[in-house]
Amino acid sequence: MFIRTHRMLRALALSQVFAFIVSCGWVAWAQSADDVHVVPGHDSRHGLSTTADIGLAARPLRADVDLVLVPVTAADPLNQPVLNLHPQDFTLYEDGLQQQIRYFLHEDGPISVALVLDCSASMKNKIEYEYQALHEFFSNANADDEYFAVIVSNKPRLIAGSADSLGTLQDRLASSPPKGRTALFDAIYLAIAQLRTARYHRRALLIISDGGDNASRYTRSEIQKVIAEADVLTYAIGIFDEEPIPLLKSIEERMGRNWLSELTDASGGRTIAADDRRRIPEIAGIISRELRSQYLLGYRPTNSTHDGKWRRITLKVAPLSPSVKLQLHYREGYRAATE
DSSP states (O other), X not given: OOEEESBTTTTOOHHXXXXXXXXXXXXXXXXXXXXXXXXXXXXXXXXXXXXXXXXXXXXOOOXXXXXXXXXXXXXXXXXXXXXXXXXXXXXXXXXXXXXXXXXXXXXXSOOEEEEEEEOSGGXXXXXXXXXXXXXXXXXXSOTTOEEEEEEESSSOEEEEOTTSOHHHHHHHHHTSOOOSOOOHHXXXXXXXXXXXXXXXXXXXXXXXXXXXXXXXXXXXXXXXXXXXXXXXXXXXXXXXXXXXXXXXXXXXXXXXHHHHHHHHHTTTOOEEEESSGGGHHXXXXXXXXXXXXXXXXXXXXXXXOOBOOEEEEEEEEOOSBTTBOOEEEEOOEEEOOBO
16 A cells, blocks of 8 residues: 655645545644645546545556655554554665655544455355454444455355445345355455445455465456555455365465465555464454554655656564564555656
């Protein structure tokens, strides 16, 4: 979920910048309003207006004076989110050169979430834990959150949209017994398409699956690109506990762990493995809380060259104590604008 802004809010005073950021669902401590501008635009591929919009449905915007925004989550060794960090706790580098953190925000507010729920035949012995995971995920949610849900089988199927209640979503999932093959990549594409019409600027995708795919039209590389371009923070609960005869698993099931990690890492999110299916609900709660405890760091790169090259971001955080080191999850780079 990396965003670059293009001539954002040229004529706005600092108070207006603050109001704009809060309207996007962030509680903000903006240190400066310099060089923050927005230009009206249009994404012809998806029909998305980019006017005064740094929402996650839009493509990263080209920049004359770049403001690089890096969403990041911090977790302790028990995978619990850490909520009390400050700007001075972070050190940020671009291509090895330290950058000045000019903006520091801690997001707080409702989000739009698309759920991709595996209901293929390989989930027959795991589906009850998927139901429990949804309950745990929703119990940690904001009452104003918006949800979409897509189930995975031979073909993806939207079972709940923004107008449906959580009860409706759960009822429809319960009436969809596991069967068929696994069109996981197609389901992810459908879920991201739903997020393009979402209510909130903050948007995320949660996949619950064993990671196998054996029925999609879209390839893994195509979906990885879709996730990156959509700037949708993507998480996955990977169900990887061994079956009684693991050698009989298909290649798709055996490669599921790597495939899910590739998809989520591309977005700045992560895959949390459930090597014991009984941990699936617990992991869902962790992800739900983490989605609501994200930091946003902003900087203006010292390298302002518009060469279209990849810029690598490295982020470090001070440990809570000498014996407690934090894990950071963020998107580790971006492609510079071209002239």
